[in-house]
Amino acid sequence: MSSTEFTKRLLTYRLSLxxxxxxxxxxxxxxxxxxxxxxxxxxxxxxxxxINVKGKRRGGYEIDVILQAINNYFGDDKVSKVILVGMGNIGSAIARYKDFQNQKLRIVAAFDIDPAKQRKKFSIPVYSMGKCQEIIYCYEIEAGIIAVPAFSAQTVCDRLVYCGIKGILNFAPVNLKVPEEVYVSNVSLSNELRHVIYHAKQNK
Amino acid sequence: MSSTEFTKRLLTYRLSLxxxxxxxxxxxxxxxxxxxxxxxxxxxxxxxxxINVKGKRRGGYEIDVILQAINNYFGDDKVSKVILVGMGNIGSAIARYKDFQNQKLRIVAAFDIDPAKQRKKFSIPVYSMGKCQEIIYCYEIEAGIIAVPAFSAQTVCDRLVYCGIKGILNFAPVNLKVPEEVYVSNVSLSNELRHVIYHAKQNK
DNA sequence: TTTATATTGTGAATATTGTCACAATAAATT
DNA sequence: AATTTATTGTGACAATATTCACAATATAAA
Incomplete structure (x- = not known):
């Protein structure tokens, strides 16, 4: 298994390149x-x-070649499709997030228990959780974003895992528990901010 | 300098505890x-x-004691004050984010170049960037959140650094450049999602 | 009281990650 | 053409982080 730091660095390189x-x-x-x-x-x-990128001695690397290799490492020039659960505060911001389009990332469907959210016009369709299994199968979805309140995050997570999801990006402030074969990335905004504040204080 | 992984683990423990x-x-x-x-x-x-937490042999650890030590490590029971730049899609979601309040994190002011945003009613005041230095001084702010479009992120960053900010949580899809004494955490939603998709594919 | 058991706390061993130093080499300069 | 220079590519090394293994020890059970 390749280290997570290495993978993150590749994405950082890509952004700069x-x-x-x-x-x-x-x-x-x-x-x-x-x-x-x-x-x-x-x-x-x-x-x-x-990742098998060769430069020229004294000549540096071609940006195209590196970018190609990084894309290749992440296994696609194809569009990656994901689902989003929770169209509240954070969820609807993610649904509108522009950068995903440039990056060939597409949220094909969102889910929310609130029927009002389902009627409201977003740029992506919003369904009740009941539709979740069907959509995951039809679109062959492998990854999902969780943006529901903390108290329901684990339940939603279990359901996604049951439907065969193998990767979860979680914005709820909870450490989700999943079987070994499922990958979870917990993005806690509070923790990220705390972390920054901690370092800011150190550097004063 | 203590490792970033260690610090992150502490925050993860806290969430679970x-x-x-x-x-x-x-x-x-x-x-x-x-x-x-x-x-x-x-x-x-x-x-x-x-972090000097002692358990009892065969008796485990007291949750209170651990939490106290973690809070202590992060240097506060006090409320930490930060500012937010950019009240667009992501920025306004962050401004409304509930969990910050529970966590004693407070966004004391936001900034946006759009005068319409300044008039609009959010739960926090929204100023033009012109006010930025004044606010940072008055409130003794050490950390800021950047949620502006990619093309203006570095400019905003430079300005915050000039005003004495020592920690930045950046949501713009750009690798910000800062002097050594400033700490930046780049949270690229696209990269996070790519990362999850990558692992999901591995686990299939 | 004695024995069995479960848990902490930590030194030693191991694994992982990143840096250093420099040979290989291509380009630029003289 | 010869020399200098700048850069890659990588093996050896260093630093760091994590796991292992087990002594110390408190609790529970017999």
Whole structure:
């Protein structure tokens, strides 16, 4: 199993490389990416080597080649389809999030227990949880986003797992419990913020 | 400098412990927390030892004591004050986010270039960026949240840093560049989701 | 009271991750 | 063409993080 840090670094590189490409660059040196991302140049070269990206000695790397290899590592140029559960405060913001479209990430359906939410016009259809299994099967969904209140998050999670979901991005402030074969990423906004505040205090 | 993983684990423990406390427990064993969080029992004990939490041999740990020590590590029972820049899609969801209040995290002011946003009624005041320095000084703010579009994120960031902010939680899909003494946590929703999808595919 | 059992706390062993240093080499310069 | 220079690619090394194993010890049971 490849380390989570490595995978995250690849996504960080990608973000920087897309930016550099946008401002007109075609090639980069490991030191430049180091400056952009904060990782060391040697580590970056090792990472590139790991995904079989070859540079030219003294010539640097072609941005296109790296981006291609990173996309390849993540297994797709295809659009990835996910579902979203919970169209409250956070959920509806995620539903409207623009960057997903650029990134070939598509939320194909959302779910909410509130019938009013189901009638309301969002850019994606909102169903009751009853439809969840059907949709997951039809669209062959592998990953879901949970944005429901803390008290119902585990129940929703269990249901998604039962329907065959293998990856969950969880915004509820709860540590979800799942079987081993399911991957959960808990994004606790409070924890992230606490973490930042902690470091801010250290650096004063 | 203490590792970021260690700090994150502490916050994960806290989330689980609060939950366990809510369902009526007073004491816990390291193995129980292991089951809740997915970290190994030995690691948990080492972590507790590191923040000077003592258990009773064969008796487990008192939840209260652990929580107190974790709060203490993060340096506060006081309310932590932060600012928020950008009241668009993501920004306004963050402004409304309930969990911050429970967690003694308070967004004291928000900023947006759009005058319409400034007039609109949110539960927190929304100012133009012009007010930013003044507010940061008055409230002695150390950390800020950036939720502006990618193209303006670095500019906003530079301004916050200039005003003395030492910690930034960034939701814009950009790797922000900051001086060494400033801590940035980049939360890219797209990257988080990609990461989950990647693991979901692995686990199929 | 004695024995069995479960749990903490931690030093030692192991595994993982990242850095360093430099040979290989391509490009640029003289 | 020869020399200098800048960069990659990677093996050896260092640092860090995690697990293992078990002594210490408190509780429960017999």
């Amino acid at each position: 897309l930016h550099l490409q946008e401002i007109g660059l075609n090639d980069v040196y490991s030191h430049l990416i180091a400056g952009e991302t904060g990782f060391s140049a040697a580590l970056i070269r090792k990472d590139f080597s790991r | 609060l939950h366990l406390q809510e369902i009526g427990l007073n004491d816990v064993y390291s193995h129980l927390i292991a089951g809740e969080t997915g970290f190994s029992a030995a690691l948990i004990r080492k972590d507790f030892s590191r």
